[in-house]
């Protein structure tokens with residue numbers, strides 16, 4: 001799933017390619033992908049793209065007149081777990097045929113270029129919204145602070161963690177708590193902080209909070225700078241190659257050489273290094289212990 005660094009790079013890539021281009025048409029190839037109906041997608045026709053930005057893991061493309069920014073529609077995209085954006089230099093003028101294949105949404109400019117939003121699988125979780133104000137998207141309205149905003153200080157993080165008897169891994173992934181961190185970067189942050197994913201948030205001491213804040217900002221900033229200037233098509237490979245423990249169960253930890261381990265849940269898994277994060281003790285994995293019974 002694209003997280004903060006990838007979505008930030010996608011926004012930068014779209015600023016380069018799309019700003020100034022005039023929209024010819026926008027079509028949902030799968031009806032369920034479009035979550036709003038007013039304004040309709042046809043309202044985008046004839047408008048120029050004026051900007052692209054990120055809110056948490058949401059991508060926000062603004063279209064309209066720079067002289068009337070308040071009246072500008074925002075095309076908001078959430079790529080969900082398996083969605084992606086592909087820039088296309090040449091798209092056919094007719095709308096895509098609905099239903100088949102990975103195509104979920106297409107936006108075409110009057111010069112024939114554009115982009116496709118794709119998602120593998122029959123059920124599309126990718127979401128597109130056309131709104132006059134990004135805050136009208138519930139997932140954006142409820143976002144917690146952005147970790148790359150200078151206003152996200154160690155004191156802000158301390159306030160977030162205080163009194164929460166929840167596991168730090170789940171808390172970091174909660175978009176209403178901190179915006180933009182998902183399953184992959186929460187694994188990476190906790191590895192860099194040498195902290196167990198099951199640690200209860202409220203039990204962190206002041207030094208641990210300061211350290212956690214430092215690695216949240218550095219892990220995400222480093223991933224952003226690795227992704228900067230990369231075209232959309234190269235971002236996935238870059239994300240994968242930059243990760244130290246996430247998705248690397250069974251491989252050696254790049255810090256200490258211990259074997260990266262995994263804990264599986266119903267619909268996801270986390271990876272961690274026992275030596276770096278849990279005092280050398282592997283965490284209980286319900287799926288594994290069930291298999292061993």
Ligand SMILES: [Zn+2]
Nearest residue numbers: 253256273276
């Ligand atoms: Zn290690």
